[in-house]
Amino acid sequence: MCGAVEGGLSLAGVNVAKEAVIQGQVVRDGAPVGNAYVRLLDKSGEFTAEVPTSASGHFRFFAGEGEWTLRTLAPRADAVDRKVYAAVGNVAEVTITL
Numbered sequence: 001m002c003g004a005v006e007g008g009l010s011l012a013g014v015n016v017a018k019e020a021v022i023q024g025q026v027v028r029d030g031a032p033v034g035n036a037y038v039r040l041l042d043k044s045g046e047f048t049a050e051v052p053t054s055a056s057g058h059f060r061f062f063a064g065e066g067e068w069t070l071r072t073l074a075p076r077a078d079a080v081d082r083k084v085y086a087a088v089g090n091v092a093e094v095t096i097t098l
Helices: none
Strands: 020-028 037-041 047-052 058-063 066-073 080-086 090-097
Touching: 020 066, 020 080, 037 058, 047 058, 058 066, 066 090, 080 090
Parallel strands: 020 090
Antiparallel strands: 020 058, 037 047, 037 066, 066 080
């Protein structure tokens, strides 16, 4: 299962107390979307990072504290933007539906 656990990715080895984690899953019609791309944009809309989703549709970013936008790009889907707030000591779990 690519390290995934029910409810999200495994946090084994991640010191959540010292990190601001944004993670989640991209789904379409209830099924995971692998090979999509999730971009992390800062509050001014500037590109910061991009990761591909795993076969199970999961992604993870380690971000600075504050408001971010997740922009998801996938074949046969319009781009989807989701606002998320990252805070040290917190895991922001996000499900993005295409």
